[in-house]
Structures are given as structure tokens and as C-alpha cells.
Amino acid sequence: xxxxxxxxxxxxxxxxxxxxxxxxxxxxxxxxxxxxxxxxxxxxxxxxxxxxxxxxxxxxxxxxxxxxxxxxxxxxxxxxxxxxxxxxxxxxxxxxxxxxxxxxxxxxxxxxxxxxxxxxxxxxxxxxxxxxxxxxxxxxxxxxxxxxxxxxxxxxxxxxxxxxxxxxxxxxxxxxxxxxxxxxxxxxxxxxxxxxxxxxxxxxxxxxxxxxxxxxxxxxxxxxxxxxxxxxxxxxxxxxxxxxxxxxxxxxxxxxxxxxxxxxxxxxxxxxxxxxxxxxxxxxxxxxxxxxxxxxxxxxxxxxxxxxxxxxxxxxxxxxxxxxxxxxxxxxxxxxxxx
Ligand code: NAP
Ligand code: 3JN
Numbered sequence: 321x322x323x324x325x326x327x328x329x330x331x332x333x334x335x336x337x338x339x340x341x342x343x344x345x346x347x348x349x350x351x352x353x354x355x356x357x358x359x360x361x362x363x364x365x366x367x368x369x370x371x372x373x374x375x376x377x378x379x380x381x382x383x384x385x386x387x388x389x390x391x392x393x394x395x396x397x398x399x400x401x402x403x404x405x406x407x408x409x410x411x412x413x414x415x416x417x418x419x420x421x422x423x424x425x426x427x428x429x430x431x432x433x434x435x436x437x438x439x440x441x442x443x444x445x446x447x448x449x450x451x452x453x454x455x456x457x458x459x460x461x462x463x464x465x466x467x468x469x470x471x472x473x474x475x476x477x478x479x480x481x482x483x484x485x486x487x488x489x490x491x492x493x494x495x496x497x498x499x500x501x502x503x504x505x506x507x508x509x510x511x512x513x514x515x516x517x518x519x520x521x522x523x524x525x526x527x528x529x530x531x532x533x534x535x536x537x538x539x540x541x542x543x544x545x546x547x548x549x550x551x552x553x554x555x556x557x558x559x560x561x562x563x564x565x566x567x568x569x570x571x572x573x574x575x576x577x578x579x580x581x582x583x584x585x586x587x588x589x590x591x592x593x594x595x596x597x598x599x600x601x602x603x604x605x606x607x608x609x610x611x612x613x614x615x616x617x618x619x620x621x622x623x624x625x626x627x628x629x630x631x632x633x634x635x636x637x638x639x640x641x642x643x644x645x646x647x648x649x650x651x652x653x654x655x656x657x658x659x
Contacts, residue, residue, distance in 0.1 A: 325354065326388045327353075332357040336393070339646065341643075344368055398419070420538075425443055427539060451638075466576065470570075477517075479561055480557065480560070482638075494506075498515065562609035564605070565604075566633045581631070582619055614635040
């Protein structure tokens with residue numbers, strides 16, 4: 321089997337380390353693994369398949385023999401280095417928002433629009449959507465195919481791991497400080513995150529929404545190819561380490577019952593239905609963490625309108641929301657599109 325030289329940009333981060341373990345877990349055909357991060361990580365080593373690999377400092381020369389680049393070191397790094405890598409012949413799978421909305425860059429969730437990967441050739445960059453978008457479209461695409469979705473109203477409950485390693489430390493430190501009646505430090509978020517909920521993810525925009533909220537709106541429309549679908553989002557950071565949860569309300573073109581939704585989703589790729597309220601069984605972030613699937617439950621009729629459904633969607637934001645989705649894209653790329 322052909323093997324590929326793979327670079328992980330942002331290898332020491334929360335997403336980058338999960339990229340490395342996902343490549344290993346899924347037995348991706350890696351020939352050479354190139355780990356790239358900032359000067360801060362010089363001297364560090366990370367383990368892949370039982371072998372230690374040095375972390376190298378990212379530079380314009382990093383991509384000479386690299387065939388696939390998995391980028392997660394922030395938008396500015398991607399804007400600067402993804403075109404350099406592409407010029408050197410690498411196909412970049414970019415986890416940042418830098419290129420997601422560019423018309424000639426595919427924005428892909430493999431369970432939803434794998435066919436769009438074929439258009440990677442123009443720029444040699446494929447964008448991975450935002451984590452909150454990914455889990456929502458995985459669950460909604462089969463319903464959209466069945467009865468058409470007219471409108472989506474979503475509120476998210478997002479784990480701190482979505483902000484990176486500093487935020488995981490901040491929640492840990494603040495929780496310890498509060499429980500031991502010590503002074504707490506607030507560095508990453510504008511307010512205390514421990515024992516709190518912050519309706520503020522990414523920056524505020526002129527329309528009063530946050531950038532995270534508008535990412536959900538714009539990316540959902542692009543992935544589902546429904547440019548005028550009504551979508552509105554409220555994104556909230558909660559004191560959870562791993563796993564994003566979402567309360568999702570949809571209005572459909574044609575009527576669908578909760579039983580029909582459960583049946584459709586029970587055979588949908590990448591979805592597990594957990595929906596036994598009588599037994600207190602529904603998706604939980606604590607159960608979804610460390611798993612690949614998107615979990616859906618609390619499926620019920622929205623009795624306030626003729627064609628409405630409410631549901632609760634949970635996934636591991638670092639796996640399906642980031643690293644796993646990127647590696648799944650790479651798998652389709654090598655299977656169907658690269659020599
Ligand atoms: P993180 O834990 O803070 O890690 C950041 C990574 O980027 C580290 O490896 C860091 O290296 C590297 N980095 C930072 N500045 C760099 C520079 N100047 N040159 C080279 N490497 C640099 O953050 P994370 O949670 O892994 O997220 C990283 C990025 O992934 C985010 O900014 C975001 O764009 C994207 N992301 C996407 C999703 C999604 O929804 N799909 C979810 C989470 C994150 P050092 O350790 O050397 O500093
Ligand atoms: O906050 C989360 O739960 C997900 C965060 C994603 C993120 C964090 C920093 C920068 C992104 C993203 O993927 O949209 C970005 C970015 O690249 O804009």
C-alpha cells in the first residue's frame with residue numbers, strides 16, 4: 321500500500337496531538353511524520369506508533385517532501401503557510417477558519433459532502449469546518465435529505481478544550497482555586513469560566529452575533545448547499561473539558577415525526593441515537609468524550625409549530641469536531657483523489 325509523508329502543523333496543541341493519535345488509531349498510511357510547532361516547542365518529542373519524533377520549528381522550508389499537511393495552529397499560520405505548502409505540492413487540510421468560506425475551497429464533512437473533496441485541486445487546500453458546525457450537520461443532513469429543513473435554531477454548550485491547552489489549564493486552575501477559597505486567575509476568557517456559562521465565543525461582530533455564531537450559520541449553508549436556509553445560533557462556553565452539546569430546533573418543509581427521525585438517524589453514518597428518557601438515557605458530553613460518533617437524543621416534536629423537531633446533539637469536539645474529521649478527509653483524499 322502506498323504511504324504518504326504527513327506534516328502536522330500545531331502538533332503540540334490540543335488538536336495537533338489528537339491528530340497524531342487519530343493517524344495512529346486509524347492506521348493511516350504514514351511514511352514520514354513531520355511534526356511542526358513554534359520555537360517554544362523546540363527540543364520536545366511526541367510519540368507516534370511507539371517511536372519518538374522531534375518537534376520542528378515551522379518555516380517556509382518545512383513542506384519540501386510533504387504530501388499531506390494537517391494544519392491546526394490558528395488562522396494566521398494557515399493564511400501564511402498553507403499556500404507555501406500547496407506550492408510545494410502538499411495538499412493542506414486546514415482546521416482553521418482562514419479559508420472555509422472561500423468559494424474555490426471545499427468545506428467538507430465526510431458523512432455529508434464527501435463529493436466536494438474532488439474540487440481540492442484548484443488551491444490544494446481543503447477546509448475542515450468549525451466543530452459546532454460539524455456535529456450539527458452530521459445529524460441534520462439525513463433529515464434534510466428526507467423532508468427538507470427550512471430553519472435551524474441552535475444553542476451550543478461548548479467545552480473549554482475548543483479554546484486550546486491554555487483554556488483547559490484555566491478551568492482546572494479556577495476550579496481548584498474556588499474550591500480551596502484561593503484567588504483565581506482570569507487569563508483566557510473575559511470572565512471566570514469555572515461554575516459559569518459565557519455567551520461569548522470568538523469576537524463580537526457588528527450584527528451583535530459572535531464570530532462563532534456566524535461560522536455556524538455560514539458554514540452550515542455552504543456544506544448543505546442551501547445558501548438561503550434560515551439558520552440562527554447562540555454559542556455558549558460552559559465549564560466542561562471535552563464534548564460540545566447543542567440544543568437544536570428545526571422547522572422542516574414536510575412533516576416528520578420523532579419516531580421517523582429516530583429511524584432515519586439510527587442508520588445514518590457517524591450517528592448514534594441515545595433516546596430513552598424514561599431510563600434517563602440521552603447524550604452526555606462525558607460519554608461522548610473519547611468517542612468518534614455524533615450522539616443524538618431528546619428527539620421530540622416542537623409543538624409550537626406544524627413541522628418542528630427539537631433534539632440534543634453531542635460530540636467530542638476535538639475528535640469529530642477537529643482531528644477525526646480532518647483525518648477522514650485525508651482518507652478519502654488518498655483513496656479517491658491522489659495517485
Ligand atoms: P492550542 O492547544 O493552543 O495549540 C496551538 C498549536 O499551534 C500549538 O501546537 C502551537 O505550538 C502552535 N502554534 C502557535 N503559534 C505558532 C507559530 N507561530 N508557529 C508554529 N506553531 C504555532 O490550540 P488548539 O486547540 O490545538 O487549536 C489550534 C487551532 O486549531 C485553533 O486556533 C483553530 O484555528 C483550530 N481549531 C479548530 C477547531 C475546529 O472547530 N475545527 C477546533 C479547535 C481548534 P507551541 O506549542 O509551540 O506553542
Ligand atoms: O471554541 C470552540 O469550541 C471551537 C474553536 C475553534 C477555533 C478557535 C480559535 C480559532 C477556531 C475555529 O476553528 O473556527 C479558530 C479559527 O480558526 O478561527
